[in-house]
Amino acid sequence: MRKNKKIENCANQLYNEFSKAEMFIEYSEKISVSEGILYVAEQENCYWFLDIVVQNCIKLNAVKYQKWKLLKNEDGEIIVVVSDRKDEMLLEINGPAKDFYFSSLTICKIGNNLLMPCEE
Template sequence: MSIKRNKKRNSVNTLYDSYTSTEELFEFKEGYKLTKGIVDVSNEEDCSWLLEIILEEQPKLNSEIQHWHFKRVEGNIFRLYCTDENGILLTEKNDITIPFYFDDLFLLVKKNLLCLPIESKMYA
């Protein structure tokens, strides 16, 4: 009998887990601000397009705290979905095809701030 192990996920959040103190906030668009962690991920991993999609979805959402999940489904196909604090699905986009190195990325929107989960408690 052999034990089948799941492939270890390659997460952006594992690489960018070192943001443990408040930093300068960066102006984005439409009154939204970005933390240093989000700016670094966006620049280094070339995923500003993801922030644009999240911003486009904001008029449809009625939740001050949003948990955004970008996850590889298979190959270069990803699913982006957002849940509220209680885990209720608010919106989703399937079949996003993009050559993205990582398997997943989690980020939060808190009112008008986009941040990494590790940064979320530093900003009220």
């Protein structure tokens, strides 16, 4: 018997309409976010993900380009995996279960700015 292949439910596929980020809004003392990031956070009620990034990105401040990937398992538990431009893992953060519709969401940190990958 064949197993059904799990379908990836990625937020980035839905929110890929943003073009190059031109305007950034201050989110915390040292981090600004693009309009695309704010839109996704508002629509999906996931400011908590931005807070995880802001609280932990200081540990990796020497790395100018960071890819932050939120992954949700079938139990709703959250894992955040951070990698560099070469996709080498830098950090993994386990989080509590969250009511987040998608199975994944990826954002990028370039310098002190957070943006959607499609805004790069």
